[in-house]
Amino acid sequence: MNSGYAVPAVALVVLATVLVGAFGLRISRTTSDFYVASRTVGPRLNAAAISGEYLSAASFLGIAGLVLVQGPDMLWYPVGYTAGYLVLLLFVAAPLRRSGAYTLPDFAEARLASQAVRRLAGAFVVGVGWLYLLPQLQGAGLTLTAVLTGAPDWLGGVIVAVVVTAIVAAGGMRSITFVQAFQYWLKLTALLVPALFLVLAWQRDGAPSHAFDEPAAFREQRVVRVEDGLDLRLEEPLTVTVHGTVDGRVHRGTELRLPAGTHHIDGGTRLTFAEGTEVPAAGRGVDDALSPSRAESREERPLYATYGLILATFFGTMGLPHVVVRFYTSPHGVAARRTTVAVLGLIGAFYLLPPVYGALGRLYAPELTLTGNADAAVLLLPDRVIGGAGGDLLGALVAGGAFAAFLSTASGLTMAVAGVLTQDVLPSRGVRHFRLGTVLAMAVPLGASILVGGLPVADAVGLAFAVSASSFCPLLVLGIWWRRLTPPGAAAGMLVGGGSAFLAVAATMAGYPGEGPWHALLAWPALWSVPLGFLTMVLVSLATPGRVPPGTASVLARFHLPEELRSEVSA
């Protein structure tokens, strides 16, 4: 990729973000402006802001890369990310807004009148928020390294962290709302315009359609340089010309016929594939930093893994702290519902694009499967397919959009985490402490991302969804619809459900227990941890009937009554 265009594009996105944020700052005056934009954000602006915040690096780059490597099964990710909003709309949206709370811990306290549950919910918000921030910062580093050869890995993360902290600390929710809405349209444009040109180029090419068949194949002779060592899993024998080391033996330009089975390729090896060769599947050794990849476990238990993914994304969305905090900015419950419908439309429209990149990537850049660089597919395709100055310009547009993705998701998460830190951890309230909370909210994940640079951060995204689905989803759904929920039940459910999901994924990340059915169970915990969370919450609540908070009936009335009946009730 030509950095002559991409670097100015990234700089322009950062500059535009700061300018739009400054515009919001001019009209951001009170504490209420800071936390919830004074609750006056209309459905259309708010929907664009929610979508802009939600479409993270994993959506912008990761999905196309995953589809390229693992095929159409991975399209369950965007479907799940979208359907999560439908589930949120059905059970949570309007009552959550009517609860009148600022954050998830506020909701827990309002519903259960318990400081202990409030603190537990706050801890989960901070944990999930930091887990989700980590891949955003690392993804920013990756993108900057891809467009600007020689940039250190941590530079992109630091740029994102500084810009986001400055905007959030200066303008709070009001200016963030404008920034997010702006970035939704920026991201859509950055994927849509190059996609149109790519599809035109594909049609001029005679519209080859074998990308939809399994597996992908090379369209022309292609030399692939394997950066890090990897294992090739061959279903059928493969003929390839090798410069380097395969299975421990050094070759210099020999044509090899590898029998079916697993072969180890050392780093630095060049493989030359002939036209029409099927792209072999890479085993362990390919780390896609942005994509929640669990290639091995998917092969072992594909159906179980697919259902685990569906459950985690469908139920996890409602508990993501940066998503939930947005609903408090709607003026009333009816607007919160309509906003959610608009969000579904906007997100659905966006998710039509990554599959296009994934499919074209299978056609024009299938070797990315082997180089362990599949997340860069979206960034590399314009140059590969169109080429020339046009390809460079389109590539720069995509790079700018990718940076917008990191900036917007990171600012929403920072906002949510900073809100909790300010209200529950730092001593007194007020705008000054909110700014201190913002710095703290960003400093921890930034430090972690620099320290644990090599960690497969994609797992952090999956972990965030699984933990949120098994802790906040039961709390919200039962809290809103079930009047017998008690504080001990809520605390036990969050600890058992969210805690076990957290431990399960942490165990998989640490490499335990390697293979077999246990591995799949631990790598995709949502299928058992979500029911476990619900069940624990219900059973413990039923066992402690005396602890039902006295004000439950009037709290539930406030959640569910339309605003026009509210004045006297809440008084």
Added chain:
Amino acid sequence: MPQDPTERRVVVTGPPRRALPHARLRSRGWYPHAFGYYRPRTEIDEQTTLGHTYVRSLMRIQLRAGLTVFAVLALLVGPLPLVFAAAPDARRLEWAVLGFGLYPPLVLLARWYVRRAERNERDFVRLVEDR
């Protein structure tokens, strides 16, 4: 035929005003006919047992709306992985359904639910305001 004017006023003004919403609301699960001639709005405001019963009926009908749409979603999405696993050759179908086909039904389901939930709330307001 009652001769006393006050008694007659009670009989005539009450039922005709409420007859229309009653029949329609009852068919959707409301049971306001049990509440006689009390003013429901006051009951809710004063948080009496009767008022809580009103809120409970609103919650029940809203939960039913949510669960109905959720059931449709589960029936729509649930069998898909099985179908794709059973027909590994239908790759193009999988691309089409997961890449494009599922998003319009999701938006339509959302719009359907919002319309239903808002209608439930309007009916409830009309009921308790005694209009």
